[in-house]
Amino acid sequence: MVALARRRKTRPEADIEPLGRGRRGRGALVETAVVPRKPTAYWDYIKVEELLALQGGLEPTDTGLSNDEVLFITVHQIDELWFKLILRELITVRNLFAKVPVPEQALASAARGIRRMTLLVEHVSAHFEIMETMTTRDYLAFRDKLNPASGFQSGQLREIEVLLGLSDADRVPLGDEQSYMNALKAHDGSPSSAYRRVAARLHDKPSLVEAIREWLSRTPIQGTAPGDPDDDKNVNAFIESYSAAHEKCALEALEIAKSTALAAGDAERLEKRYAREIEGSRAFLRAEDCPEADRERMKRIRAALVFIESYRELPLLAWPRVIIDELVAFEQAFVIFRQRHARMVERIIGQRTGTGGSSGVDYLDQTALRYRIFRDIWAVRTLLVRQSELPELRSADFYGFVTAP
Numbered sequence: 001m002v003a004l005a006r007r008r009k010t011r012p013e014a015d016i017e018p019l020g021r022g023r024r025g026r027g028a029l030v031e032t033a034v035v036p037r038k039p040t041a042y043w044d045y046i047k048v049e050e051l052l053a054l055q056g057g058l059e060p061t062d063t064g065l066s067n068d069e070v071l072f073i074t075v076h077q078i079d080e081l082w083f084k085l086i087l088r089e090l091i092t093v094r095n096l097f098a099k100v101p102v103p104e105q106a107l108a109s110a111a112r113g114i115r116r117m118t119l120l121v122e123h124v125s126a127h128f129e130i131m132e133t134m135t136t137r138d139y140l141a142f143r144d145k146l147n148p149a150s151g152f153q154s155g156q157l158r159e160i161e162v163l164l165g166l167s168d169a170d171r172v173p174l175g176d177e178q179s180y181m182n183a184l185k186a187h188d189g190s191p192s193s194a195y196r197r198v199a200a201r202l203h204d205k206p207s208l209v210e211a212i213r214e215w216l217s218r219t220p221i222q223g224t225a226p227g228d229p230d231d232d233k234n235v236n237a238f239i240e241s242y243s244a245a246h247e248k249c250a251l252e253a254l255e256i257a258k259s260t261a262l263a264a265g266d267a268e269r270l271e272k273r274y275a276r277e278i279e280g281s282r283a284f285l286r287a288e289d290c291p292e293a294d295r296e297r298m299k300r301i302r303a304a305l306v307f308i309e310s311y312r313e314l315p316l317l318a319w320p321r322v323i324i325d326e327l328v329a330f331e332q333a334f335v336i337f338r339q340r341h342a343r344m345v346e347r348i349i350g351q352r353t354g355t356g357g358s359s360g361v362d363y364l365d366q367t368a369l370r371y372r373i374f375r376d377i378w379a380v381r382t383l384l385v386r387q388s389e390l391p392e393l394r395s396a397d398f399y400g401f402v403t404a405p
């Protein structure tokens with residue numbers, strides 16, 4: 001990675017040209033010619049008239065439609081445009097992290113790209129408040145003509161999920177297998193443009209979560225990288241010392257909690273809960289839940305996450321830590337988008353069946369609870385310890401600081 005390929009002496013590859021100098025061709029500067037052109041008009045560039053002619057739904061124009069229906073169509077269209085921008089950023093970020101090594105100088109712009117994705121999702125969520133100015137009765141006036149159309153057929157949302165790394169196995173089933181793909185077929189069973197988009201995206205590898213995992217797996221931990229002679233030993237030692245530090249902190253917290261427990265029964269419950277937390281953390285770091293074939297890699301990835309979070313002040317770890325934080329912020333915004341959508345839906349249609357045929361609010365709530373991409377990044381939050389309890393850092397100078405005297 002993580003960057004974290006060892007510090008290079010040579011200048012890393014860069015795809016950035018010096019500003020304003022034109023392109024270099026065989027060592028010589030090629031001047032950029034200014035081609036005379038007609039002045040640009042706002043309406044030509046933004047395609048305003050074309051855009052304003054698109055809110056008629058099933059009618060040729062929106063003239064005869066209620067304000068509620070035009071609002072309903074417009075908000076969906078704006079949200080599809082935000083999805084388009086999210087997808088563009090997502091592809092750029094994924095492409096960056098799929099590189100080996102990931103160019104360190106690009107991490108700041110990757111963080112900005114993820115931040116933009118987060119803000120876009122938050123804007124989509126904010127639109128639900130505008131939608132809520134429509135009452136149940138207003139919506140029922142035109143709802144039947146949507147049937148069986150639904151946001152469930154948003155090809156771009158599915159593309160985003162696939163590119164992030166949501167697997168088919170994790171999806172909330174709608175009844176039949178591959179239902180989300182079936183929903184993207186036209187009425188006669190032929191593939192729609194949305195179906196083709198998603199089908200192509202399913203072959204577009206790696207997903208962001210996988211690219212991030214690979215990047216993390218190369219993080220030097222306590223000064224050693226994969227392939228170094230003592231790396232396995234080093235990583236295992238770090239995991240064990242971190243687990244011990246976690247156990248010590250958890251036991252201290254347990255003592256405090258027990259001292260304020262109201263009844264003996266409470267103290268007993270607390271003991272069991274903390275014991276589970278200690279055991280769970282150790283098992284997580286040892287990747288005991290992962291298939292054996294992938295266990296060593298997952299162990300290293302989880303240790304890397306803990307290492308980056310723990311020693312985040314070190315220059316070489318500072319940007320990776322920002323990236324991790326931005327990914328959490330993005331996923332948090334996405335989960336809130338799902339929950340916010342569900343609350344809006346409940347407010348407008350209650351518990352009725354969705355136009356797409358799902359159980360409606362119940363289905364949407366399940367997706368909000370179940371769909372997580374960056375599970376490991378979330379999970380390490382449970383076991384991080386106070387700075388004073390961290391295992392001693394080895395090879396600090398490797399990460400860019402000379403150890404303080």
Ligand code: HEM
Nearest residue numbers: 075079150151152154157345348354355356357358360367
């Ligand atoms: C009155 C407003 C809305 C209602 C009543 C509504 C209702 C629903 C329901 C019931 C579903 C579940 C699938 C189904 O059976 O139809 C759904 C899915 C969905 N809706 Fe909405 N929706 C509304 C507005 C919006 C808006 C403004 C967006 C824009 C982003 C949106 C995006 C989606 C998406 C992407 C899904 C698929 C979710 C998934 O499968 O994870 N909806 N909607």
